Amino acid sequence: MQLFLLTHxxxxxxxxxxxxxxxxxxxxxLPRLFVYHTQxxxxxxxxxxxxxxxxxxxRQIMAPAMVVTFFTGxxxxxxxxxxxxxxxxxxxxxxCLFGMFAFHGACAVWRRGFAEGHNHHRERFYRIANEVxxxxxxxxVIMIVVRP
Numbered sequence: 445m446q447l448f449l450l451t452h453x454x455x456x457x458x459x460x461x462x463x464x465x466x467x468x469x470x471x472x473x474l475p476r477l478f479v480y481h482t483q484x485x486x487x488x489x490x491x492x493x494x495x496x497x498x499x500x501x502x503r504q505i506m507a508p509a510m511v512v513t514f515f516t517g518x519x520x521x522x523x524x525x526x527x528x529x530x531x532x533x534x535x536x537x538x539x540c541l542f543g544m545f546a547f548h549g550a551c552a553v554w555r556r557g558f559a560e561g562h563n564h565h566r567e568r569f570y571r572i573a574n575e576v577x578x579x580x581x582x583x584x585v586i587m588i589v590v591r592p
Contacts, residue, residue, distance in 0.1 A: 463512035470506030
């Protein structure tokens with residue numbers, strides 16, 4: 445298995461990057477949809493349309509992209525010599541990755557709240573929340589590329 449992974453490592457890196465970009469696009473866009481969703485009257489045609497858009501984005505794009513990102517990353521990290529487990533950058537990246545998973549989960553909870561008609565947050569909350577994946581992504585990319 446490791447020989448297969450090493451032989452095709454560039455394909456796994458490419459797949460990992462594509463999945464990560466797709467996941468990030470969803471994490472950037474879903475909270476922005478929530479911002480606009482708060483401006484809709486509950487049970488209006490627009491409100492229902494936003495619920496549908498948010499569900500499709502999360503289930504058809506974000507969730508599969510997150511899974512592929514996780515598995516391709518885990519496969520690459522399992523290769524001997526790819527990760528220096530004693531390096532601080534690796535652990536900072538992992539903590540930020542768990543932050544991404546937590547934010548993804550929070551978005552799922554917020555989406556279900558809208559779908560059930562009981563959103564508990566204001567527009568400003570989602571505007572601020574929209575910055576969280578950006579900050580996490582910046583730290584992750586710096587940890588992977590610069591490895592400070």
